[in-house]
Amino acid sequence: MIDPHTGALLIGQGERVEPTASLATFLASPVGRSATELAGPTTEWPSYELRTVEPGGATWYVHLTFHGQKLHSARLSIVDSNAKGWDDWSEDDELAKEAAYEVTLVRLLGPAPHRLPWGVAGAVFDRRAGFAFIAVTYA
Numbered sequence: 001m002i003d004p005h006t007g008a009l010l011i012g013q014g015e016r017v018e019p020t021a022s023l024a025t026f027l028a029s030p031v032g033r034s035a036t037e038l039a040g041p042t043t044e045w046p047s048y049e050l051r052t053v054e055p056g057g058a059t060w061y062v063h064l065t066f067h068g069q070k071l072h073s074a075r076l077s078i079v080d081s082n083a084k085g086w087d088d089w090s091e092d093d094e095l096a097k098e099a100a101y102e103v104t105l106v107r108l109l110g111p112a113p114h115r116l117p118w119g120v121a122g123a124v125f126d127r128r129a130g131f132a133f134i135a136v137t138y139a
Helices: 023-028 030-034 091-109
Strands: 009-011 015-017 036-039 047-053 059-067 070-078 114-116 119-126 131-138
Touching: 009 059, 015 030, 023 030, 023 059, 023 070, 030 047, 070 091, 091 114, 091 119, 091 131
Parallel strands: none
Antiparallel strands: 009 015, 036 047, 047 059, 059 070, 070 131, 114 119, 119 131
C-alpha cells in the first residue's frame, strides 16, 4: 500500500508508483498503462484512477494527481462492493471507514501525525464529497 521509507505506493503484485516518478514515467509503466485518465496530461493537474487488489483480497481505488510532471498526491479508498449507491450511504459508515483507514496508517507508518520526509498521509472524511479515504501529499 504505502512504503513507509519512500512513500511509494505499492500496487497489486509488486508494482510501485514512486513519489519521484514523472508523469511520463508513470504513463509508460504497466500501472500507468492500466490507469483511467480523469484529466489528461495537457492540463496543469493531470489525474488518473486505478483499482488494485491487495494481498488479503481488498480492492482499492487509487486516485493520483500530478502537478505538471510531478506526482503531487494520492487518494486511496477501499471499494465497497456491497454499496448500492447513495440510498444506503450513511455518515456513520464513512466515519467508521475513516477510523479504519487511520488504524491502517498507524500499522504502516506509526503513530499520527504521519509526517515523513517524503510527505504527509492521513485518514480523511470529506463531508462535501461524502466519503472517507487515505490522503497522501508528497513533499
